[in-house]
Amino acid sequence: MNTTTNPTTTNSTATAVRIGCSRGLIELRQSFTNGGELLSHFLWPTLMLTVMYFLRDSALGSGELMLGTLALPGILGMNAAMGMVSMSQILTAEREDGTLLRAKATPDGMPAYLIGKVVSVGGGVLADLAILLIPALLIIDGLSAGGPGSWLTVVWVLLLGMAATLPVGAILGSVFTTARGQGLIQLPMLAMIAISGIFYPLTSLPEWVQWLGQATPVYWLGLGMRSALLPDAALTVEIGESWRHWETAGVLGLWAVLGLALAPLVLRRMARRESGSSMSERREKALRRVG
Amino acid sequence: MTTxxxxxxxxxxxxxxxxxxxVLRDVxxxxxxxxxxxxxxxxxxxxTTTIEILEGFRMRSAGRVxxxxxxxxxxDERWRARIGVVLQSWRDHGNWRVRELLAxxxxYYAPYATGHVQRPWNADELVEAxxxxxHAAKKIKTLSGGQRRRLDVAIGIVGRPELLFLDEPTAGFDPRARHEFHDLVHRLARDHATTVLLTTHDLAEAGKLADRIVVLAGGRIIADGTEDELARQVAGEDEVRWxxxxxxHTRTTPDSTGFVRELFARHGTAIGQLEVRRASLEDTYLALVREEETATR
Structure with a gap:
């Protein structure tokens, strides 16, 4: 009874990738044409730039390294890691408001949704980084950036770092059903950032914290950024006095593989329990919370 | 109807x-x-449990569906593309614009177009329908409740579904919005031969919209038929006063015509102020539900 004119083997994956990318780009455009979100895109980089501007002349200890120089790669690394936090927040929120249920009711909707999120969140993070990085290069002397080698490092560390952290954010975000529960999940993520060596050198922390820090993708994101943007003189405060590119690629790669393998499974499990009634229950709860 | x-x-x-x-027994x-x-x-x-099982959103315990x-x-996804689900939305896609979201x-449905079903529905035509x-260029979060609900219906039918599910579609509608919505459902069934399954607890709505009504109470189907068939199914609750x-005097009887004929034959002109009230669908429905509730108790 099926008189399909299309080839019966419609390539679902290709469709999902194409539609997911267009979905991500639409949402990315929306976030840059929306007053509130636009403010948040520029507020944080502006604050950071201001701080760095005033720090630009203070040296670290007796060394020749400037504090502002040291801070920039860390700030970049943290910004990139914050993509993980926003990913998890968005997932919880959109599960609560029914966006995910819509995706489930649409053919190829779930994979397209996930791809769209990676594009819009990842794209947003990259845009934020550019907003920060480009003026920073003009303000701060002593960054080793400029050579094609350091830019290449920035690019691969960022992309791999994004692949390592965004799926983790999606997994953490799908664990909790309400925005309130989501607040809890941010604590471990913020703790991860705190011990990542982004704010102060990991070598000045107790050894067990060093091990913990090195297990997180955030540390390696920060290290990769420092390796690209700082002169080798900054190596004195790093573990083993090395930029450890191979280890960086290895750990971030492992997180990426684990996350990308697990995220679809976890999301599918979560989506299986999604239905109109479970959503309206959460809506009732949320409205009671507000009202 | 093009049934x-x-x-x-x-x-x-x-x-x-x-x-x-x-929750459901032998439906x-x-x-x-x-x-x-x-x-x-x-x-x-x-x-809602029934409709969610049919939508593929909920696993059943037993039975054939x-x-x-x-x-x-x-x-699979090909099957999904032939189904339309109207969700009780809340505030998803708030930053999207009406036409943008529909387009x-x-x-998603374009790869699933077939020889006789053009998919998807053209966004401008759908917005108009x-x-x-x-409001096509408005952000969705600025829509009123009724407009938002019509958008939900539009999203449900954007893939030109062969079968459309509507769960409590007019909950929270004012009378005018309700009337417009009924029109829309009629047009879908008439012009596009869409099969529609809707749930409602509003009897008048079921009578107005549906070709056939299935009554579910206590997890069982207790009646199934057209409005007239249902009224006949629970026989004899007509009320006669004289x-x-x-x-x-007041009497309820299954055969009001016969009863009145008898009444006149016996008393003739002594009968005054005759009143016969036929069982309405509402009485039927209430009687059915009451029956079911006493039976399960």
């Missing part, structure tokens, strides 16, 4: 159990191509 004999929805022996509790009904079917029942009767030739528990969601042309020699 044909082809069965597009077939449910048999459907059971849903939560713990030791049977059985069918819908034919192009038919508007209302699943009517009091709150908590299992309507066939929706457009497939088991919804294992429906985007429509693109649900009466949102004036006066005889100045005193008032």
């Amino acid at each position: 044909s004999d082809r069965v597009v929805l077939d449910v048999e022996g459907l059971r849903m159990r939560y713990g030791a509790n049977d 059985r009904f069918q819908a034919r191509h192009g038919e508007v079917l209302a699943l009517l029942g009091p709150n908590g009767a299992g309507k 066939d929706v457009l030739g497939a088991d919804p528990a294992h429906g 985007h969601l429509g693109s 649900v009466g949102l042309t004036a 006066t005889l020699d100045g005193s008032h």
Whole structure:
């Protein structure tokens, strides 16, 4: 009874990738044409730039390294890691408001949704980084950036770092059903950032914290950024006095593989329990919370 | 109506159990191509559970379910593309614009167009069909409740579904919005031969919209038929009032015509102020539900 004119083997994956990318780009455009979100895109980089501007002349200890120089790669690394936090927040929120249920009711909707999120969140993070990085290069002397080698490092560390952290954010975000529960999940993520060596050198922390820090993708994101943007003189405060590119690629790669393998499974499990009634229950709860 | 004999929805022996509790017991009904079917029942009767099983959103405990030739528990994306689901939305996609969202969601269906079904629905035509042309460029979060609901319907039909599910579609509507919505459903069934399954606890709505009504109470189907058939199914609750020699009498009877004929034959002109009230569908429905509730107690 099926008189399909299309080839019966419609390539679902290709469709999902194409539609997911267009979905991500639409949402990315929306976030840059929306007053509130636009403010948040520029507020944080502006604050950071201001701080760095005033720090630009203070040296670290007796060394020749400037504090502002040291801070920039860390700030970049943290910004990139914050993509993980926003990913998890968005997932919880959109599960609560029914966006995910819509995706489930649409053919190829779930994979397209996930791809769209990676594009819009990842794209947003990259845009934020550019907003920060480009003026920073003009303000701060002593960054080793400029050579094609350091830019290449920035690019691969960022992309791999994004692949390592965004799926983790999606997994953490799908664990909790309400925005309130989501607040809890941010604590471990913020703790991860705190011990990542982004704010102060990991070598000045107790050894067990060093091990913990090195297990997180955030540390390696920060290290990769420092390796690209700082002169080798900054190596004195790093573990083993090395930029450890191979280890960086290895750990971030492992997180990426684990996350990308697990995220679809976890999301599918979560989506299986999604239905109109479970959503309206959460809506009732949320409205009671507000009202 | 363009109803044909082809069965597009077939449910048999459907059971849903939560713990030791049977929410649905031996539910059985069918819908034919192009038919508007209302699943009517009091709150908590299992309507939403039933429709979610048919939509493929919920696993059943037992029974056979066939929706457009497939088991919804294992429906693939091709099957999904032939189904429309109108969700009770809340605030999703708030930053999207009306036309933008419809065009985007429509693109998911394009690979599933067939020789006789053009997919998706053109976004501009769809916006017009649900009466949102004036709001097409607005952000969705700025829509009113009624407009938002019409957008939900538009999203449900953007893929030109062969079968459309509507769960409590007019909850929270004002009378005018309700009237416009009924029009829209009628047009879908008439012009596009869409089969529609809707749930409602509003009897008047079921009577107005549906070709056939299935009454669900206490997790079981207790009646199934057209409005007239249902009224006949619970026979004899007509009410007859009259006066005889100045005193008032009231009697309920299954055969009001026969009863009145007898009354006149016996008393002739002594009968006054005769009043016969036919059982309304509402009485029928209430009687059915009451019967079911006393039976399960």
